[in-house]
Amino acid sequence: MLPVDQYDRAERPTTPMSVHSSRLPAATVPGTAPASLATAVSFPTLIRPRGTRPTHAPAWNPQRPSSMPHQRYEPIHERVDLPGIDPSARSWPTRRVDTAPLWVPVDLRDGNQALREPMDTPRKRTMFDLFVAMGFKEIEIGYPSASQTDFDFVRHLVEDDAIPPDVTVVVFTPARRDLIERTFESIAGIPSNDGMPRVVVHLYVATAPVWRQVVLGRDRADLLALARDAGGHMARLAEAPHCPDVRFQFSPEVFNATEPDFALEICNAFTELWDACPQRPVIHNLPATVEISTPNIYADQIEYMHRNLDRRDSVILSVHPHNDRGTGVACAELALLAGAQRIEGCLFGNGERTGNVDLVTLALNLYSQGVNPMIDFSDIDVIRETVEHCNRMPVHPRHPYGGELAYTAFSGTHQDAISKGLAHHAARATELAAPAGRAPWAVPYLPIDPADVGRTYEALIRVNSQSGKGGIAHLLNLHHGLQLPRSLQVDFARVAQQAADRDGRELMPKELWEMFQTRYLAPVHDGPVTLSAWRTTETAAGEHEFTAELSISGIETSAKATGNGPLAALTALLAGVGVEAEIVAYSEHAMERGGTSLATAYVQVSRNGTDSWGAGQDTSVLTASVNAVIAAVNRLPR
Numbered sequence: 001m002l003p004v005d006q007y008d009r010a011e012r013p014t015t016p017m018s019v020h021s022s023r024l025p026a027a028t029v030p031g032t033a034p035a036s037l038a039t040a041v042s043f044p045t046l047i048r049p050r051g052t053r054p055t056h057a058p059a060w061n062p063q064r065p066s067s068m069p070h071q072r073y074e075p076i077h078e079r080v081d082l083p084g085i086d087p088s089a090r091s092w093p094t095r096r097v098d099t100a101p102l103w104v105p106v107d108l109r110d111g112n113q114a115l116r117e118p119m120d121t122p123r124k125r126t127m128f129d130l131f132v133a134m135g136f137k138e139i140e141i142g143y144p145s146a147s148q149t150d151f152d153f154v155r156h157l158v159e160d161d162a163i164p165p166d167v168t169v170v171v172f173t174p175a176r177r178d179l180i181e182r183t184f185e186s187i188a189g190i191p192s193n194d195g196m197p198r199v200v201v202h203l204y205v206a207t208a209p210v211w212r213q214v215v216l217g218r219d220r221a222d223l224l225a226l227a228r229d230a231g232g233h234m235a236r237l238a239e240a241p242h243c244p245d246v247r248f249q250f251s252p253e254v255f256n257a258t259e260p261d262f263a264l265e266i267c268n269a270f271t272e273l274w275d276a277c278p279q280r281p282v283i284h285n286l287p288a289t290v291e292i293s294t295p296n297i298y299a300d301q302i303e304y305m306h307r308n309l310d311r312r313d314s315v316i317l318s319v320h321p322h323n324d325r326g327t328g329v330a331c332a333e334l335a336l337l338a339g340a341q342r343i344e345g346c347l348f349g350n351g352e353r354t355g356n357v358d359l360v361t362l363a364l365n366l367y368s369q370g371v372n373p374m375i376d377f378s379d380i381d382v383i384r385e386t387v388e389h390c391n392r393m394p395v396h397p398r399h400p401y402g403g404e405l406a407y408t409a410f411s412g413t414h415q416d417a418i419s420k421g422l423a424h425h426a427a428r429a430t431e432l433a434a435p436a437g438r439a440p441w442a443v444p445y446l447p448i449d450p451a452d453v454g455r456t457y458e459a460l461i462r463v464n465s466q467s468g469k470g471g472i473a474h475l476l477n478l479h480h481g482l483q484l485p486r487s488l489q490v491d492f493a494r495v496a497q498q499a500a501d502r503d504g505r506e507l508m509p510k511e512l513w514e515m516f517q518t519r520y521l522a523p524v525h526d527g528p529v530t531l532s533a534w535r536t537t538e539t540a541a542g543e544h545e546f547t548a549e550l551s552i553s554g555i556e557t558s559a560k561a562t563g564n565g566p567l568a569a570l571t572a573l574l575a576g577v578g579v580e581a582e583i584v585a586y587s588e589h590a591m592e593r594g595g596t597s598l599a600t601a602y603v604q605v606s607r608n609g610t611d612s613w614g615a616g617q618d619t620s621v622l623t624a625s626v627n628a629v630i631a632a633v634n635r636l637p638r
Contacts, residue, residue, distance in 0.1 A: 076257075076293040080209065083260045083304035092299045092337035100366055100374040102316070102342040103359055105131050106140040107387075108153075109172050110356055111346040113143070115391055123390045124153045125162070130386050132164060135375045140170040140202070140344070144186035145179035154186040165193045170200040170249065175230035184237045192245035199246045200283065201238075203230055207266060208254035208289075220262055227266055231273045248274045249283035251320065256288040256297075260304050268310045276314035284309065285344065287320035288331055290353075295327050299334035306339025318342035321357040323349060328357035333365065347387050348395045348402060364401045368447045377401075380453035407450040407460050410506075412468020412493075415461045417444035419474035422457065463512065465501035469493035472512060479509040481591035482516070485602055488613050495519060519635075520602075520615040524627040527634025528553045529579055534626065536566045544569045552577055566622060567603075570629055581605040581633045588621055603628035605636065612636050 051065030076082070105111075107127055112118050119127065124142075131139050141157060142150040154171060157163055169190070173183040180203075187199050205227045212218055218226065231250070238246050250270045252263050267284045276282035286305060288298055302319065309315050319340045321331040332343050349358030360383070363373035377383065384395050384402045397404040409415045421443035429439035441449050450460065458478060461471040469489035476482040484492065495515060500507050507515075524530075534548035539562065546569035547560040559577050563569035571581055585604035590597055601616045601624040612635040616627025 076297060079292070080257050081259050081261075082297065083300050085300050085304060090300070090303065092303050092334060092339075095337040097333065097336045097366065097369075098371055100363065100371060101336055101340065102138055102318075103136055103363065103375060104138045104140060104170065104318070104342060104344045105136055105347060105359060106320075106344045106356065107131075107346045107350060107390075109140045109143050109150075110344075110352070111350040111391070113146075114350060114352040114355075115393070117392050118149070119390055120149070121153050121156055125156065126386060127390045128157065128162070130383065130390075132167060134377070134383070137166060138168045138170065138200070138342075140172065142186075143172045145173055145182040151182070151186050158187065158189050163190065163198065165198075168198050168200060168247075170202050172202045172204070173234075175203060175205045175226055177230070177233050180230060180233055181237065184234075184243060187244055187246070188242060190244040197245040197247045197280070199244050200249050201234055201246050202249040202251065202283075202285070203227075203234060204251040204253050205230070205266075206253035207263060208257040209259070210257065211254055224266055224269065228269060228273060231270050235274060247280060247283070249285055249318070251285040251287055253287060254289040255286040256301060257290070257292055260301065263301075264305060264308055267305070267315075271310050271315060276311050278313050281314045281316050283316045283318050283342065285318040285320055285342075286335075286340075288322055288328075289320075291322055291324035291327060291331070293325075295330040295334045298331045299338040302335045302340055303338035316342050318344060320344040322351065323354045323357060326354070328355070329361050329365070332357045332362055347383065348399060350387075350391055350393065358400075360402055361400045364448065364453070367452075377453050380455065382454070401448070401453065407446060407455055408462055409445060409460065409471065410462055410464050410466050412466060412471060414445050415471025415474060416468055417470075418446065418460055419470045420444075421446070422460075422474075458509075463496060463500060463507040464505065465497050467493075467497065467500070472496050475509045475512055476516060480513050480516075482600060483587075483589050485585060485587050485604075487585060487604060488520075488602055488615075491613050492516060492519070516615075520613055520631060521617065521627075523614060523631040523634040524616060527630070528638060529574065529630055529633055531626070531630060532556075536569065536622070546570045546573050548573060550577070552579065567625060567629060570626060571605075574633065579633060581607050581629075581636065583629065584611065586625070586628075588625060590621075599624045601625040601628040603632045605629065605632040607636050610637060 047067050049064040049066040051067070053062065053064050057063070108124055112124070128139065128141065142154050144151040144154045157169070163169055171183050171187055173180050183201060190199050192198055205223065206212070206215060207223065212220070212223055216223065234248060237243060248270070250267065252258055252266055255263055263286070271282055274282050284305070286302060298321070302317070306317055309317070317340050319332060319335040321328040321335070328349070332345070343357065343359070343362065345357035345359040345362065346355065347358070347360055349355040349361070360377070363375050364377060367373045380402045388394055395403060398406065400406060409418055425439065425441065425443055426436055429436040432439055437449070437451055450457065461474050463472055463475060472493050473484045473489045476484060496507060496512060499515065530551045532549045532551065534546065536544055536546045539545045542564055543562055544564070544566050545560060545562045546566060549556070549558045557577060559573050561569050561572035561576050563572045567583060567586070571583060574581060582605060583603060584606045586602070588599055588601040590599055598617055598619060599621040601621065602613065603625065604611055604613050612632050614628045614630065614632025614635060616624040616631060618624040618627065
């Protein structure tokens with residue numbers, strides 16, 4: 001066998017890039033295809049790994065090398081110098097985040113430029129108003145030199161006096177004099193607030209070696225001169241009499257792939273050029289423009305800048321992670337540990353390619369640790385629906401905290417734990433004499449209380465073929481007030497799982513209730529034994545007589561018998577007419593429904609080693625219990 005490196009790449013079939021595939025087997029209607037009809041499926045465009053198994057691989061790991069050309073890619077350590085931080089001197093691994101950073105949503109610029117259908121002014125205004133309502137105090141509102149639409153939106157906010165006094169807006173510009181001037185033109189007329197600038201002008205320059213060489217054709221000295229010229233022009237424009245009071249922000253684009261010493265040099269140059277001071281700090285925003293390393297590397301890069309920036313008390317250290325490796329949230333969280341004070345991102349992670357870091361996840365991660373996020377998420381569905389409307393893109397159902405299924409469990413073990421956890425939480429709140437919504441939260445599988453973000457508990461547990469007795473019983477209790485005994489939970493779960501497996505879909509609470517009625521309540525009127533009239537009297541202390549007119553397999557008769565309780569007398573009466581059954585389990589509870597007190601009884605009977613359950617409901621506990629006995633008897637094999 002050839003070594004994996006020698007595989008001919010021509011072996012690999014190539015296919016055009018597409019968002020759809022017609023090469024998969026035709027889908028079947030859920031639940032209609034039995035397992036016996038399943039057939040093997042081939043994937044001719046995939047090459048099963050067949051390289052020589054590494055000699056150092058342990059016996060439990062049989063993986064083989066793939067023929068994918070991984071050698072084309074250099075690790076981050078070979079692409080760019082990394083800050084030389086002594087592992088023993090790192091501070092970020094031992095820190096905790098106990099305060100929220102300054103959150104800056106960039107949906108109106110960075111997020112908008114990634115949309116297939118960029119937002120028009122009405123949708124942008126909706127998004128801006130959402131940010132204000134949620135409590136964001138710094139909002140990037142556009143790239144006014146990039147398009148007339150962006151310019152017009154900035155002017156709309158200014159002329160409509162839509163920017164609250166305590167909100168700072170950010171406008172974005174490249175390092176070109178004409179575009180910088182257009183940017184300043186867009187913000188004319190924004191007043192300051194008690195001397196505090198309400199506008200940040202954000203300048204960016206790509207600094208990474210590949211961008212310098214391939215895109216810009218400049219060396220470090222040339223790029224630094226270009227950046228200084230742009231920054232100086234901004235400073236001069238800011239001094240003009242008609243210019244609003246502004247602060248400055250600089251982003252060394254692709255910071256995470258830039259030599260640390262050059263990133264530090266260019267940031268320090270702007271700190272000096274703009275004469276940053278604690279009263280008018282400069283923002284240095286350090287983007288992971290394209291993720292190329294593990295989050296710990298980014299944390300080291302941020303800590304290096306945090307330690308070495310000039311005039312550190314006059315610098316707001318900001319980060320702007322992207323999500324190309326799926327670790328944008330981790331990068332941002334470790335950056336906070338490393339000294340970052342400000343985070344740019346988008347709601348639900350929209351952005352170029354795989355998106356910007358998700359501010360919803362970041363903020364609610366802090367919330368789940370007992371840290372006030374300084375942003376309101378009390379109606380997560382309104383936030384999600386607004387973002388979906390403005391972006392014309394759906395949020396994934398499994399998206400952390402905000403997805404439709406973010407708090408939903410289908411697995412039986414998860415459902416059982418959640419159901420027990422909610423009951424324990426309610427009991428604990430009662431012990432503490434606290435509202436359930438204020439009591440300490442500790443429910444398995446739920447990192448936060450869904451009610452805190454406006455969700456109800458109805459959607460926590462949903463039933464399919466993977467669900468267990470606890471989840472099914474929870475839904476019947478939640479929607480219909482039933483408190484099923486454990487053995488009955490097991491019995492009914494088997495029926496529900498079979499139905500879900502047969503149909504290949506989720507079962508709704510209404511369907512579960514109808515199934516329960518059919519199986520356990522209805523047999524009181526549909527079976528070999530029916531009672532047309534009955535009464536019970538206490539004939540002596542501890543002795544009851546049960547008298548009934550009944551039908552046995554269509555034959556009318558009357559009978560009576562005694563026992564040490566009404567139900568014992570009933571089973572004695574049934575035995576007297578040839579219907580043997582022993583009560584082995586009984587429970588009942590009261591329930592409120594529509595102002596009428598209703599009782600539900602559950603009875604398990606046994607005959608010749610075979611058990612069955614029945615249930616009854618009535619305003620009378622005794623009537624409910626009698627109905628449950630008859631229903632259970634009628635479900636026994638004849």
